[in-house]
Amino acid sequence: MTALQQLHTHLAEISDLNRISSIIGWDQQTYMPPGGSAARAEQSATLQKISHEMFSADETGRWLDAAAKEINGHDPDSDEARLISITRRDYEKARKVPAALVAEIARVTGQAIGIWTEARAASDWKPFSPYLGRIVELERRWAEAVGYTDRVYDALLDKYEPEMKTAQVQAVFDAIKPGLIELVKAIAAKGQAVSDEVLHREYDEQKQWNFGLEVIKRYGFDFTRGRQDRSVHPFTTSFSINDVRITTRFDQNFLSPALFGTLHETGHALYEQGFSQTLERTPLADGASLGMHESQSRMWENLVGRSLPFWKFFFPALIQFFPEQLADQTAESFYRAANKVSPSFIRVEADEVTYGLHIMLRFEMENDLLEGRVKPDDVPEAWNAKMRDFLGITPPTIKDGALQDVHWASGLIGYFPTYQLGNLISLQLWDKLNSAIPDLASQIERGEFAALLDWLRLNVHQHGRKFTSNELLHRITGEGLNPAPYFKYLKAKYSGIYGL
């Protein structure tokens, strides 16, 4: 066997273990009876420990070195060259972080999630504050261990958005913030121009399920290589390029969670089903970054699923499922309802326009915490001040403010910006798509998604993790992150809906 073959075999086995982690995690969130949770936690920990030991072993490094020599002179963008360079980067990071620090983070966040759950229920910041302090400190140590050149946040962001720098994110966020705040104000001034009351009528769950399936089959979700199940928190996970699972949830009195949730997860799933088969059982069978991943989910949820052409095609199907509930509606009225904008406290319930401001708030807060400008005890007040600045509203309780998200308790600092990067990237791609497929809107209005999916497969999906999101953006658009298309889209769409 060549060193490259040895490396491939080794990484394939590690990939198997990581995929298996996804399988047991999926079962945990879909079907596992409550009695299974203690054993499942042990099984998950054992699997991750073995996977980490295998990956960070000396032999991985030796095979990487030897394989790099073997393919010296190959195209640096070939699967092999990229496999080696990206695995080398992962390997060096894995070797830099002391096992004791990883264990300490797992231990503290394990406790912190329980504390956060209780603190949130009681809307009381005090018990959670010291845990946030410890987590910020541990994440800072993590950042010091792997290293960074400019901002401590760079090291954390890099976990989710490889090679993206804080300064780059800061620049694009700063560029859109004033305009977004202004847009929100302008829409608020139009008050009750749009009502979403129709979304809150009573909708049978099984019919919601069936309508969702009808849409995502048309989108191109391949049910011979995936399936949908129910879970409390919707998610997408993959056990292979050819076995991609999505989940959804239902609210009998609110159509959006299942409908737009299913479209969102399908966007993630189409990405995962679209990786080149040559990447199976390699570390490259993954998204370029969480931001790039989110660009796919947001595109199929919002740019497609909340568009007027989409509803011109699908509203007649939806009304067949719910003739009584929708008797007073048209495609246009339903489209407007699905796009109501209103400043609100909870990020996950936010509309397309205000959503970005929720993210920017968190991005600023995380940097303030890491760089010592805000102390953990002062977070709720700082949070509320930003909510007033950004959205003009003050959370009535801490539960509606700084305690709403589980991310920090889970140790996920540096993760939030990827949600908004996804929004920005989705519009950069959307601009290119509309140039490449000039009649895209008409195709959507006819329920045709094949050209759209083909373009994404060719330009984004097939590459998996071979390129970073910045590299992919440069290959596709000729430039890096650019917030202009996003802002232009929001302004045009919501000027239309609200008559600004």
Added chain:
Amino acid sequence: MTALQQLHTHLAEISDLNRISSIIGWDQQTYMPPGGSAARAEQSATLQKISHEMFSADETGRWLDAAAKEINGHDPDSDEARLISITRRDYEKARKVPAALVAEIARVTGQAIGIWTEARAASDWKPFSPYLGRIVELERRWAEAVGYTDRVYDALLDKYEPEMKTAQVQAVFDAIKPGLIELVKAIAAKGQAVSDEVLHREYDEQKQWNFGLEVIKRYGFDFTRGRQDRSVHPFTTSFSINDVRITTRFDQNFLSPALFGTLHETGHALYEQGFSQTLERTPLADGASLGMHESQSRMWENLVGRSLPFWKFFFPALIQFFPEQLADQTAESFYRAANKVSPSFIRVEADEVTYGLHIMLRFEMENDLLEGRVKPDDVPEAWNAKMRDFLGITPPTIKDGALQDVHWASGLIGYFPTYQLGNLISLQLWDKLNSAIPDLASQIERGEFAALLDWLRLNVHQHGRKFTSNELLHRITGEGLNPAPYFKYLKAKYSGIYGL
């Protein structure tokens, strides 16, 4: 850490991996889309390879030695002492079999299952015959590697029924064969005294599902520590003592597969849910043997589920689900239908009386093959001759004869007898149970199963794999395997039904 603690930690991680193998196998048979199969096979192989490497490692032996010294003087029946002695036995077997032989068996049986599937569809023995020859040869080499003192079959039987000897099985099978053949003939002479036509009416699947759940909740299946799903071939599997999964299947025009299948799997599941919690994450959290396991499934399926007291209680519930289909039935008539006896070709469809003869045929055939008295090419003819001797019928095709079971293609030689051992053991336990709980039949007639389950938990379930089936039988009944209660039961029950 003491050596015993180190051993525990090591075995717990191996146990985690083996449980995880069960999880991914369960998903494969319940929810996996077809596209997932190639990756799943790799994942399964990787997991088994790592588990085997960890278990057969030198350090396992060292910790076993050191831990044995540490607990020197302890009660030899304590969890610790048994953990060490049973693990030592497994370890020595695992070390004796060359990895190359294991890989060769996996490779050949992997091919053989495909060949068998096609051969069975074509009812053509010829393509499968050479594969059976190779599998018999490989299993013989396996037996030579692990060693045996008397019969080559001892080594194979030991995989499924630890420490049970071929001679012991032979003796009990020989003891009942003539009587069973005679009983079948006597029943056949009564011809059409019993009809099972009622079982073949049309029964809605969801109602079958609901009735089955009602029964097994009463049996004591703990749904906070388990669940039921659908699969093509029903099975029971455990991811923890506190997460036991059963599956079932439905035939709209035949009530038995779902109903009695669910009761059968629940018997297995009650065993697995009943292991002492102290055995979690140890190799002792398993059945004593496949025979002991089958004794539990057969007991809840047949001794309970096909009894008149059972139907006196549950028929009124069943008729509520199916008032039209069962309008012409009583508990008694339904009981008779559920116990129709008739010689037939297919083992899995056989009734309580003829079933044992199907097993004895296979037991004799396996020994004839291993000891060279029958050549693979001659199996179909030898099979048919035995069918005539035992059941008085000749399979019209090889598909109805020697090609019906997948076991040999899968390398499972020595496995079949455990089905019949389960029947024998279930009746030995049942005799003891009826002495311990004199009004057991009345309890069943009132739908009460708690005393029955408690007795099984105390005497069988809690011990897991701490004792062999022979040891358990001695502890409970004061003797080893004894076919008398089984034969007495069949004779009494079917004399009643058929008026012999």
